[in-house]
Amino acid sequence: MIPERTLRRNLRELPPAALVLFAGSFVNRFGSFVMTFLILYLTRRGFSPQQAGAAVSLYGLGGVAASVLGGELADRIGRTRTITLSMFGSAAVMLTLSQVDRLPVIFLLTTLAGLTSEAYRPASSALLADLVPAGQRVSAFAALRFTVNAGFALGAATAGLLAQRSFFLVFVADALTSVAFGMLALVAIRDVKVHSSVGEQRRPAGYAALFGDRVFLLFLIAALLVAFVYLQSYSTFALQVRALGFSSAVYGGLIALNGLLIVLLELPLTSWTQHRPPRPVIAAGFLLVGIGFSLVAVAHVLPLLILAVLIWTSGEMLNSPMAGAYVADRAPARLRGRYQGAWGLTWGLGLILGPVIGASLFAWNPSGFWLICGVLAATGSVLVLVSGRLADRATPVA
Numbered sequence: 053m054i055p056e057r058t059l060r061r062n063l064r065e066l067p068p069a070a071l072v073l074f075a076g077s078f079v080n081r082f083g084s085f086v087m088t089f090l091i092l093y094l095t096r097r098g099f100s101p102q103q104a105g106a107a108v109s110l111y112g113l114g115g116v117a118a119s120v121l122g123g124e125l126a127d128r129i130g131r132t133r134t135i136t137l138s139m140f141g142s143a144a145v146m147l148t149l150s151q152v153d154r155l156p157v158i159f160l161l162t163t164l165a166g167l168t169s170e171a172y173r174p175a176s177s178a179l180l181a182d183l184v185p186a187g188q189r190v191s192a193f194a195a196l197r198f199t200v201n202a203g204f205a206l207g208a209a210t211a212g213l214l215a216q217r218s219f220f221l222v223f224v225a226d227a228l229t230s231v232a233f234g235m236l237a238l239v240a241i242r243d244v245k246v247h248s249s250v251g252e253q254r255r256p257a258g259y260a261a262l263f264g265d266r267v268f269l270l271f272l273i274a275a276l277l278v279a280f281v282y283l284q285s286y287s288t289f290a291l292q293v294r295a296l297g298f299s300s301a302v303y304g305g306l307i308a309l310n311g312l313l314i315v316l317l318e319l320p321l322t323s324w325t326q327h328r329p330p331r332p333v334i335a336a337g338f339l340l341v342g343i344g345f346s347l348v349a350v351a352h353v354l355p356l357l358i359l360a361v362l363i364w365t366s367g368e369m370l371n372s373p374m375a376g377a378y379v380a381d382r383a384p385a386r387l388r389g390r391y392q393g394a395w396g397l398t399w400g401l402g403l404i405l406g407p408v409i410g411a412s413l414f415a416w417n418p419s420g421f422w423l424i425c426g427v428l429a430a431t432g433s434v435l436v437l438v439s440g441r442l443a444d445r446a447t448p449v450a
Contacts, residue, residue, distance in 0.1 A: 059323035062191035070183045070192060072240045073176060074199045076233040080139065080172075081203035083229025085211035085222045086146055086165070087111060093219045094158070103155060107162045109404065114166020116400035122171035123393020124258070126178045127386060130243045134175035134389075139234030141168035143227035150223035169230070170400075174393035181380030181388050182244035190330075193376035194322040198315065205311050246385035261387055262394055268382055270439035272398055274432035275375070278338045279402030280409075281345050281425040282368065285310065287407035288414045288421070292348055293357065295418065306357060310365045318369040325370060330378040331440040335433040337371025340364065342429025349422035 086093075090111070094104035118138075125134040145168050149161040176196075184192040214221045262268060285307065293303040325333050344364025351357045375395070383391035413421040 059191050059319065059326065062188045062326070063195060065188070066192060066195070067183050069241050069244075070180060072236055073179060073183075074196060076135075076236040076241075077176060077196060078199040078203040079229050079236075080233040081200045082207035082210070083226050083232075084169070084204060084207060085214065085226045086149070087169075089211055089215050089219070089222055090162070092215070093222070096219070097153065099155065099158075107158055110159055110163045111166035112400065112403045114163040114168075115170040116166075116397060116404065118167045118170035119174060119393045119396035119400050120259075121167070121393075123174035123178075123390040123396075125171065126175035126389025126393070131175040131179035131182065131389070132237045132241050132243050135172045135179075135237040135241075136234045138168055138170075138172035138175070139230040139237065141171075143230040143234070145169075146223050146227045146230070150220055170396075172233075173396050174389045177376060177380065177392040177396075178383075178388035179241070179243070181383070181392075182246055182385075186377075186381050189377035189380050190322055190326040190373050193380075194319050194373035196376075197373060198319055201311055201314050205308075205315065246388075258387075259390055259394070261384065262390065265382075267439045267442050268379075268391070268394075270435050270442065271378075271382075272394060274338065274435035274439070275395060276398040276401060277428045277432040277435075278341055278371075279399045280406050281429045282341055282364070283399075283402045283406040284345065284410050284425060285364070288410040289348065291411070291414060292418065292422075296352060296357075298354070298357075302354065306361050309358065309361050310368075313362070313365045314369060318373065321369050322373050325374055330374050330381075331436050333374045334371045334378065335436040337367040337369075337374070338429050338433040338436060340367025340370065342426040342433070343367075345429065346423055346426030348425075349419040 087108070091101075091104040091108055094107055095101060099107075122134060122138065125137070129137075142165065145161055145165045149158065149165060152158055152161060177193075180192055180196060181189060211222055211225075214225060289306075290300075290303050293306065294300075341364045344360045344362075344367060347356065347360040347363060351360050379391050379395045380388060410421070413424060
């Protein structure tokens with residue numbers, strides 16, 4: 053009798069290269085100091101809040117480009133080379149950014165910072181898919197998310213201490229952790245040779261293959277809708293909390309609750325979701341995200357705000373590890389980097405569109421805006437289920 057595929061067994065059987073990838077990702081996210089404090093750094097240097105905000109937006113624009121370029125490079129030159137190039141490039145840009153004071157140059161470098169710092173993401177996800185067989189990937193992607201979230205949470209506190217002493221130390225520490233991840237990728241990780249079937253080799257190459265995959269395109273549209281909604285937690289939700297008369301500390305505590313729940317509960321929850329079909333789980337997660345943000349419309353007291361965070365975080369924990377594994381399973385082996393890059397692109401676009409459109413709709417009608425968020429996420433949930441029906445009638449891509 054074959055023993056059950058438990059979460060513990062899946063994690064125990066992860067290859068050493070995956071553990072090195074987790075370690076590198078932890079170090080890198082722990083040291084992602086600059087973007088956390090960039091707006092404070094620039095305003096302290098004498099730039100206006102609008103100029104500092106524009107620089108942060110340009111970082112997001114660079115991140116969007118990184119999803120596309122990083123996916124292309126991951127499939128063309130290899131996963132580890134892309135990670136190494138991304139990390140070494142990020143270190144160089146961060147150190148240069150700490151030394152310039154002309155606004156046009158700062159704008160250029162923050163765009164490059166977004167490009168170089170985020171280009172590794174499609175490569176690392178594709179590499180994890182190469183290393184871990186289908187059926188064990190949900191656990192692997194949950195473990196990767198755990199290390200990234202834990203690293204970011206611990207790093208934010210450390211960055212605050214460094215910033216009190218010197219902002220230059222923030223840039224140096226960010227660069228050093230990027231170099232550390234790049235060295236780990238260069239020395240301790242090797243690409244896995246993936247084999248494409250004859251059917252895969254006959255399909256279009258590059259990103260053109262994605263446009264022929266209607267099932268995946270529907271998933272991407274759904275992911276973009278939910279990314280737009282979820283990323284309101286870092287922009288418009290702050291305006292809502294302030295409008296209710298709560299302090300910035302309360303908002304920070306609510307966001308910290310989201311991260312704490314993910315670190316404590318996502319892996320245990322994955323032990324249940326990994327045995328379920330991916331699309332219904334992803335759809336349920338999207339729906340919970342929508343319910344959580346819809347609740348904000350009537351959450352005028354702190355307990356209800358906490359409940360809203362609990363609900364949308366539950367949705368995030370349901371869908372995110374499963375979505376990462378789903379994208380990896382859906383992609384042809386030779387296109388895993390591009391598929392992961394396209395999925396990452398939805399979050400990059402959400403980061404750009406979410407604050408701008410969200411703030412405008414919030415100013416028009418705060419309660420109505422949160423209900424719109426619920427409708428958008430529910431629509432994403434339906435699209436995922438519809439894509440499943442298409443998949444049942446179509447020949448599998450991978």
